[in-house]
Amino acid sequence: MATAKHGQNQWVSVSVMGHDRPGIVAGVAKVLFENACNIEALSQTVVMGQFAMIVVVAPRKGSDAARLHADLEALAKATDLEIHIREVGPEGKVPFPTQETEPFVITVRGADRPGLVAAITAILAEQGINITRLSAEVVPAGQQMDYIQIYEVDIPKGLDFALIQKALQERGAEIGVVVDMQHWNIFRAINQV
8 A cells, every 4th residue: 555554535355255154244344343434335245155254444543554455465365355445535435426317226137148148247337327236137037037137227317227127138038038127216125024
């Protein structure tokens, strides 16, 4: 890292990847705590036995960038994890800049095959639609297995939602999957327990 001390308007992004096992979050959290870093945001998941986590921390008074870097490197070596550290200024904490948007959820369901993610994301990219969260997994559906993708996206208000939905459904039909799109509020209401 470039500076010896963290600035007041600096945050640190720590990404961690490796084979899943108990204690990974505890080990990273301990190093962050011992280095006077407060966890501001954290997202963690396990995909097919692979652990992935990103943590954004705010260094407090007494935090030293060089020591934090060294301690995280030592943890990575001791635990066979990949740990990457990056300083983030105030502009880095701002989400992808877009005009006014509406949150939507796009679900894709069908037989697993190569190119499904590429086919759907190509349409989203062409329209300038930002993906804020994506999950995909294979689940049992009767006697077969279905591949399900769930995209949370921000669609600019100036776009025609119906045309986007039609384009996604047509692409889905071409590749043999069913694609649905709902406003996030409707999706949440329908799927709320």
